[in-house]
Amino acid sequence: MDELLERCRLQGLRITDALQTILQTLFEADLPQSMQDLEAHPTLSKICDRATIFRTLQRLEGIGMLRRLNFSHTGAKFTLNTGDMHKEYLICKECGEVQELQMSCPVHALEKKIEKLTKYSAMTHELTFYGLCPRCA
Amino acid sequence: MDELLERCRLQGLRITDALQTILQTLFEADLPQSMQDLEAHPTLSKICDRATIFRTLQRLEGIGMLRRLNFSHTGAKFTLNTGDMHKEYLICKECGEVQELQMSCPVHALEKKIEKLTKYSAMTHELTFYGLCPRCA
DNA sequence: ATACCTGCAAAGTCTTTGCCTTAGG
DNA sequence: CCTAAGGCAAAGACTTTGCAGGTAT
Numbered sequence: 001m002d003e004l005l006e007r008c009r010l011q012g013l014r015i016t017d018a019l020q021t022i023l024q025t026l027f028e029a030d031l032p033q034s035m036q037d038l039e040a041h042p043t044l045s046k047i048c049d050r051a052t053i054f055r056t057l058q059r060l061e062g063i064g065m066l067r068r069l070n071f072s073h074t075g076a077k078f079t080l081n082t083g084d085m086h087k088e089y090l091i092c093k094e095c096g097e098v099q100e101l102q103m104s105c106p107v108h109a110l111e112k113k114i115e116k117l118t119k120y121s122a123m124t125h126e127l128t129f130y131g132l133c134p135r136c137a
Numbered sequence: 138m139d140e141l142l143e144r145c146r147l148q149g150l151r152i153t154d155a156l157q158t159i160l161q162t163l164f165e166a167d168l169p170q171s172m173q174d175l176e177a178h179p180t181l182s183k184i185c186d187r188a189t190i191f192r193t194l195q196r197l198e199g200i201g202m203l204r205r206l207n208f209s210h211t212g213a214k215f216t217l218n219t220g221d222m223h224k225e226y227l228i229c230k231e232c233g234e235v236q237e238l239q240m241s242c243p244v245h246a247l248e249k250k251i252e253k254l255t256k257y258s259a260m261t262h263e264l265t266f267y268g269l270c271p272r273c274a
Numbered sequence: 275a276t277a278c279c280t281g282c283a284a285a286g287t288c289t290t291t292g293c294c295t296t297a298g299g
Numbered sequence: 300c301c302t303a304a305g306g307c308a309a310a311g312a313c314t315t316t317g318c319a320g321g322t323a324t
Contacts, residue, residue, distance in 0.1 A: 012303090013303085013304095014297085014298050014299075014302095014303060014304065015298075015299095016297085016298075016303095016304065016305080018304080018305075019304090035288075035289080036288085048305070048306085049305075049306060049307075050288095050289090050306095050307095051290080051291085051305075051306070051307080051308095052304075052305050052306075054289070054290070055290090055304075055305085056304085056305095058290095059304095068209065070207045070208070070209045071207070072205060072207045072213075072263070075288080076209075090251065090255060090257060092257070093259070099255065101251065103247075106243065106244055106247055107243055107244065107264065110240075110243055111266065114227065114238065114266055115268065118227060118236065118268070119270075119271045120227060120229070120266075120268030120269060120270055120271070120274075121268055121269045121274050122230070122268050122269045122274075123266060123267070123268040124266070124267050124268070125264065125265060125266045125267065126209070126263070126264070126265050126267070127244065127262065127263070127264045127265075128262060128263050128264075129248065129251055129257075129260060129261070129262045130260070130261050130262065130263070131252065131255070131257030131258055131259055131260040131261070132257060132258045132259045133256075133257055134256045134257070137257075137258045137259075149278095150278090151277090151278060151279070151322080151323050151324075152323075152324095153278095153279065153280085153322080153323075155279080155280080156279095172313080172314080173313085185279095185280070185281085186280075186281055186282075187281095187313095187314090188280070188281065188282080188283095188315080188316085189279075189280055189281075191314070191315070192279080192280085192315095193279090195315095212313080
């Protein structure tokens with residue numbers, strides 16, 4: 001957590017209550033959070049408003065600390081960017097439940113290949129699985 | 138194309154001008170189309186309005202004829218669902234250019250495994266690559 | 275004839291901005 | 300101090316819906 005703040009500081013961000021609380025929230029949440037999740041967060045909702053959350057997320061994404069995930073149906077969600085490693089998710093098409101998948105990235109090597117092949121740079125990818133959870137099936 | 142219409146008919150959809158033109162457009166377009174792309178389409182824009190496009194896409198997706206792709210930045214796009222096969226795409230983070238990737242699906246087998254492991258059914262996935270195209274880099 | 279479709283316009287839903295104030299470094 | 304960050308309210312950008320009238324089957 002302190003390390004995260006340090007990274008922000010080095011990138012020139014000011015350490016405000018909003019910033020700290022947003023980082024804290026994302027840090028504690030084991031699943032990606034949407035703007036709305038954050039707006040509804042008991043602590044966060046008290047100390048800052050929508051616009052601040054929005055702009056803070058924007059800044060954090062800007063310095064590469066956040067990964068933005070674009071899930072169908074549920075809209076964008078954010079999660080802390082922890083280096084090379086990243087997780088893939090499984091979403092229920094019906095109720096929107098998000099589940100983290102335990103596996104190493106199956107397309108990492110492929111990504112490099114595409115980078116060479118297409119002359120695109122700064123490659124990243126998003127891999128998301130969708131299905132019906134047992135309850136909704 | 139006739140086969141597509143036949144599938145619609147069998148599913149109980151009425152063969153209207155809007156339906157035919159939308160299918161035609163998606164059929165001819167080699168890349169996924171967004172609501173806005175379709176609204177701006179010279180032919181389509183003349184014969185029906187936004188709401189009709191929206192509802193027609195909804196119906197087509199409902200009977201499994203469309204695949205909805207949720208790309209970052211650019212919003213949802215649609216492409217005809219051609220059986221088991223599906224394509225993956227590479228998007229430029231800067232200008233939004235969409236490029237089709239020539240490869241067989243690298244996570245098909247994995248999908249089955251996850252299906253068993255998680256008890257989710259009707260599994261699908263979305264795999265999209267993002268990068269900076271040569272011009273934007 | 276009768277569901278199903280459509281157009282228009284309006285209501286939603288989120289995301290994003292402008293502008294002036296506050297406060298971190 | 301000086302500039303980044305925040306609050307509030309309003310503008311945007313799309314997506315979605317209600318309702319009255321049209322049309323495929």
